[in-house]
Amino acid sequence: GALQEQSEKVWHLSNVMTNEPALRLAKTLRDHTFAERVFFANSGAEANEAAFKLARRYAWDHFGPDKHEIISFKNAFHGRTLFTVSVGGQQKYLEGFEPAPGGIHHADFNDLDSVKALISKEKTCAVVIEPIQGESGVVPADPEFLKGLRQLCDDNDALLIFDEVQTGVGRTGHLYAYEMYGVIPDILTSAKGLGGGFPVAAMLTTAKVGASLAVGTHGSTYGGNALACAVAQKVIDTVSQPEILKGVNERSEKLRQGMMAIGERYGIFSEVRGAGLLLGCVLTEQWKGRAKDFLAAGLEEGVMVLVAGADVVRLAPSLIIPETDIDEALERFETAVKKLAQ
Structure with a gap:
């Protein structure tokens, strides 16, 4: 507009x-x-x-x-x-x-x-x-x-x-x-x-x-x-509106917890770090160097993640991403991870 x-x-x-x-x-x-x-x-x-x-x-x-x-x-x-x-x-x-x-x-x-x-x-x-x-x-x-x-x-x-x-x-x-x-x-x-x-x-x-x-x-x-x-x-x-910034932190928490849960289930992430909606999911020892594989596997499931170097999966979604989209993204990403981890 x-x-x-x-x-x-x-x-x-x-x-x-x-x-x-x-x-x-x-x-x-x-x-x-x-x-x-x-x-x-x-x-x-x-x-x-x-x-x-x-x-x-x-x-x-x-x-x-x-x-x-x-x-x-x-x-x-x-x-x-x-x-x-x-x-x-x-x-x-x-x-x-x-x-x-x-x-x-x-x-x-x-x-x-x-x-x-x-x-x-x-x-x-x-x-x-x-x-x-x-x-x-x-x-x-x-x-x-x-x-x-x-x-x-x-x-x-x-x-x-x-x-x-x-x-x-x-x-x-x-x-x-x-x-x-x-x-x-x-x-x-x-x-x-x-x-x-x-x-x-x-x-x-x-x-x-x-x-x-x-x-x-x-x-x-x-x-x-x-x-x-x-x-x-x-x-x-x-x-700059306070409710938008507050929403960023709420979405951050949801995404952080969701990714860490997947990380623990499949032994792929040692931590999720960053702030707000700039998050880095750090790959565990056995997955080091394979961030690009997660990007490729995600794309096959219709979910887009980024990489930050070879050892970190980077997330930087829209600041106003609907929470239902976060849920769906986590599901699709888990499907992708399941295939990789088999």
Whole structure:
């Protein structure tokens, strides 16, 4: 409806202009989060690219050119552009595309000492992290670890960047996952769910940090186009409602219990981890490496699951999936598992 309505008005404007849907969406995001400034792009990788460029530019403005290093985490995923794939911590995505941009280090997720060993007041401009590592296995950050990161960044004049491309927009049962942890980043990226299937992304930050990307330092032809912003507006207006977020947590519990019961019956899952409707079912020793087999078996039964690496079956259904659909999905998945486990 929002798309159709906007399609009869303005679709796109030159970057010299702005448009009402973009202003409205920026204000809504500002009202619902820590942010005071918003930059719109078209994809998660673009939002992350903007975040990393902003972090370097901010450090360059305030501390000079030596402070440009970025600390990320092993097994992280931040996108497919050369910069984002270099910040990401999975060599397989970088293979054949080197040389990679320099000044990037990778610490161990959930290990504060590994960050302490790499961070430096003179050189580190930012630490970037997914509050829940998605691609590599749906691994939630420990609350104490994120609090420690916030403190380390403060002590070393580094910016803390949360990549919430996958965890954002209600996915965890909070509008953004940082609220669940009570840790406020300096920069946050959002995409995927933000457009409900339409390409749109946003980088959120404070006025102080945002000032470093003045007009002309970074841009996007289609970022913030009226169509995308009208769609994202509808998504945020819907997902930010308390009853929707409450519903996410109720569905999460149902799905978690159902999958764990199947896991125990057939000895396939050691745990179900994650938050809200971003869940990872971790395969037991004897099933390690076979996540794709579950995806294939599920498809044969007409139920779609995802994988997160070779050892985890990932679930990320619609935030408003009817409970009857969850019941049916669990039945179909169990049928699939039965065939595999025979």
